[in-house]
Structures are given as structure tokens and as C-alpha cells.
Amino acid sequence: MAAIQVNHLSKSYSGFQAVNDISFEVEAGTVFALLGRNGAGKTTTIELLTGFQKPDTGSVRVLGLDPVKDRAEVRGNVGIMLQEAGFFPDLTAGQTVEIWRDFTPAARAAGEALELAGLTAKAKTKVRQLSGGEKRRLDLALALLGRPDVLFLDEPTTGMDPEARRNIWEVVRDLAARGTTVLLTTHYLEEAQQLATNLAIMDKGEIVVEGGMAETLAARVGRVSFELPSMIHSGELPFPATVRGRLAIAQAADPDLAAQTLLGWASERGLRLRGLEVRTASLEDLFLELARNDEMSQNNAPARSDHGTQSDRPARRGGARA
Template identity: 45%
Template sequence: MIDDPGADRSAAANVDDVNTAIDVRDLRCSYGTFEAVRGVDFHVRTGELFALLGTNGAGKTTTLETLEGLRKPSAGTVRVLGMDPYEDRKQLHRRAGIMLQESGFAGDLTVAETVRLWQRLSSRPSDADSAMERLGLAHRRDVRVKQLSGGERRRLDLLLAVLTKPELLFLDEPTTGLDPESREAAWQVVRDLLADGVTMLLTTHYLHEAESLAHRLAIMHEGELAVSGSLVDVLSSERAHISFDFPSGVALGSLPSFAGEVDVEQLHAGQFRLRTPDLERDLTAVVQWRSAHEVSLRRFRAHHASLDEIFHRVVDRDGDAERR
């Protein structure tokens, strides 16, 4: 079952401090009279990657900045590594890495000079050469930052965020502007950090990125969490698909009668599709029916819903409500 955001609130009351890196309860943030974040609850477990997804202007960056200690909440409580991020900002920043949406580098410094400066500021610098190599910046080490492309700057942002060996990492749209190869390299860096036990909170507009990396996630819309839960639970909340070309010479009525809320649709060009809440059960039924009739099912596909579909359901539901 998908988590009900309200249920996460009551669950938060039982969140155990040792295994919880971030605990957010009824968070509200306003800009003047405009409330950008409207009562958000979630927690991030130690060692997991939690993805915060959402539409433009949903309140993701505002939430992230609050957790990073850059913004004081209007209401609610936030604990990050056991600290109040706003009050204990200095202490928090010794243990957490932050990759903002926009960086503020000195453009006249080279990549290597920027990295050295960063290392001097850090109490726990890590090996910059191997990180530069992994992020494809080694050959750009003597180039001035202002001469880097947008994607190279983004990779430098990530490099600096991981350089201090943080135990918690905030990543605000880390792969925006990266080409597919650089994005894959960035994901590998993230996977390596996860393997080292680093906790991460990621915002992204790339749903595939969240599907590839996240243990748990939430989708934010207009300041609220519309859904949250483990990746598996969120994906299972929408019906799965089974589709194939309906074989000729077999009567439609010979199909098994599917129990529960199964939609049966005939699409164009003989394509047949089931949308089912129980993929395993109905896949078994289709395979048995196919064997009994000794037919082959061309263009056969069976898959869970994608994050894309869940995302659109959240946004469309709201659009539908507005239109009514």
C-alpha cells in the first residue's frame, strides 16, 4: 500500500532517532502572505536515498533550503542529524554536503584551484583526483570556471558537494543540463556514496533518475505531499499493464473473467490491454489461457506502472478538480 501522507505524520511520532537522518513534521514555509509549503511530513532513514519530486513551484527547493538551515520554517518541526538545521547550521554544515541549484563559484579560478580552496575549507577532504576522474573533469582541471559549459559546472558542483565526505548529502536537481553520459557518471558517483552509507535527499525532474536511485520518494504538488512511500509501494499504487495482439481465430469471450478492478481495452490495430491491480495473478491467468488455446501472443508486454504515470495522475487529479 502506498503511504498516506497523513499516515506518515502519525508514523513520524514513532520515528527512531538512530535510524532517522531527517524528520519533518507539519512543515510550513511562507514568502510574505504566500504559503509555499503547506504542512509537509516525511522522514529520511539513515543510509537511504529519498527523492522529492514535484511540479514546478511545488515547494521542493523551499523544503530543501529549510532542511539545509538556509531558511527558518514558518511552522512545524524539522530535525536533521538530530539538530535544528536553522539554529545549528554551522554544526550541520560540518556533516552535510549541499549541492544547490545554482552555484556561486569564482569564475576566474581554475577547476583545480577551486577544488584546492574547497579542500582547505574542509576538515575531512577526500581524494579530489579520483572524483575529478569519475566526473569527467580531470582534463578540465586547468580551465577557468567561467569557461566551463553548464554541464561541466554542474559536475563541479557535485564534486565539491562530495569532497567533504559528508554523512548526509542534499542534491537539488544535480543532473539538470547533463548529457546522458555525464548523467550516468553522476549516478555512479551517487551509487558509490550510497554504498558508503551516505544518506541523500534528492530533488529532480527526471523521474527515471528517481526510479533508478531512490529507496523512497514523495511527490509534491502545490506545497503538499500528494504521495509518499517506498518506490515499490508507490509504483504498485497504480494499476499494472498487460498488453498483446489479440490472436486471430480465438473468441474474445474465451478470455478468463478477471476478478476485481480490471479494465479490459481493445486498442488500435488488434492490440489488447488489461490494466490490473494484481499483475502476478492476471499474468498467470493470461499465460494459462494462451497455453490452453495454443496461440502465441505477439507484442506481449507486462509491466508495473511507471513513475511517470503516477506523477501525471497526481497532477491531472488536481487539474480535474479545478475544472469541476
């Protein structure tokens, strides 16, 4: 069953198309990564999914409900962690959670929420004394108060140190394992690759890549790199490779098979390959590929006339962040 359904969703602001006819589904109990560069439309999409904005066209269903028309029922089953939240700076972290509990049906105990977010030791610390990463963890504690069936996390680990970030990853994994559906946006591509089973990548308001994480990356080219032996020329290798200094880099659709071929070739010649590294495609590789394709598309686009083109959109004023 799909916990989130998006069908032909669009939203514009003063002529700027923030979200342009996107469709996707998120299965219950999974982690879904919604990715893209700044301005791609991710935050506007989340605001549409959570009922903070009304779509121009298309539809959204969260747990089978319209987040605008059925706002109260949806909010009771959803946790939301947006990029920015307003806190009272002179309240402690514990007091902030206690106040939030008054507005949350069937809320967790404050101590439990703080423990989940890794803030137990900061319960008596005033909000203004918390670091940026600690404030993000307080955001998470509040989002988890109502034991949500669906959790929206917009850049959840910004400002956190590596240890705190990985602790949050474990919280997200545990929530998904217990049946919570998580929609995640993040600029930490390793984070998305570690957590998500499915993804969609947005660019200029449109979805340009969508599918299972493993399948999407498996369809991309990996690479094999190694130190080229001093007596060997790149033309003698069993497959084409780019040589930078003495480092040979070969792209391969199946890097494991390419490595096996390379090792067999080296064994036949009595060669020892130093610094051998086999790497499947990563999200970073995918993003770089999309960026290169976008740059090539822009370079090949016809020059604009004095009258401008359809892409000349007025600057957006107000409204949600894209």
C-alpha cells in the same frame, strides 16, 4: 535512526504558501527522493532543511541538530548541491576545488573530488569552457569535498548526457552503501526510481504521496499489452482491455498474474501472442495519475465568485524558489 526529521513544516512568502504543514523522515544511509512539479515546494523545503531559510512553523532536525540554530555544526557534516552555484569563470575546475577546500574542514584531496564527479580530464579547463553538465559535476565535486554524512542533491544531473548521468548514479549508490544519507530532487523520474528507496511527492506545498518506492509503485496498477490476433474480438479476452488499432492494453493490479492468465487462455486456443509486454507501474504512471486527479478536481471545483477564493494568492516576490 532518522538522519533527517521534518515535523509540521510550513513556509510562506507574502501570502503564498510555499510549504504547507509537511512531515517526513529520512533514515540514515538511504536515498530519499523528494519529487513534484515545478513550484511544488521542493527547493523551498531543501532550503529549510539546509538552514538557508527559517520555517514559519514546525521543526527540522538534521543529524539531530537544528540547521538554523546549529548552523556551523550542521554545515560541517552536510554536502549541498543546489540548482545554481556561482563560479569564477576564469578559474579552472581544479583551481575552483582547491579554493573550496580552504573553507572545508577535513576536505578530500582535490583530485579525489574531481575523480568522484568524473571531472579528472577537465581539471585544467576553465569553468567558462565547461558544458552545463560538466558544471553540474563540478557542483557535485564541491558538495562531496567534506565527506558529508548527509548530502542534498537538487536536480543533480540536469544537462548531463545519459552516460554521465548513469556515472553519477553509481557515485550516489556507492555513497549510500557507505552510509551517506542522500536527499534527492529530480525531474528525471527514472533517476528517482533507480536510486531512491523511499519517496515523497509534493504538490502545492503539501505531500500527497509518501512511502517506500517499491511499496508505493506496487500499490499502483500495471499493464499488459499485446497485438490482438486478427480473428479475436476484445470481448473474447479473459479480462477487459482497450484496443488501439490492433494493440490491446489491459490494466492490472498484478500484471504478472494477468500475463499468466492471458498466456493460458491463448494456449488453450492455439493462439500466438505477438508483442507481449508486461509492465509494472512506474513513477511516470504515478505522476500521470496524480495529474489526472488534479485536473478532475479543478474541473469539478465550484466556479469562483467575483470576490475570489482562498486560492487567490498574491504573486511571490523574492525569497527562495519553490
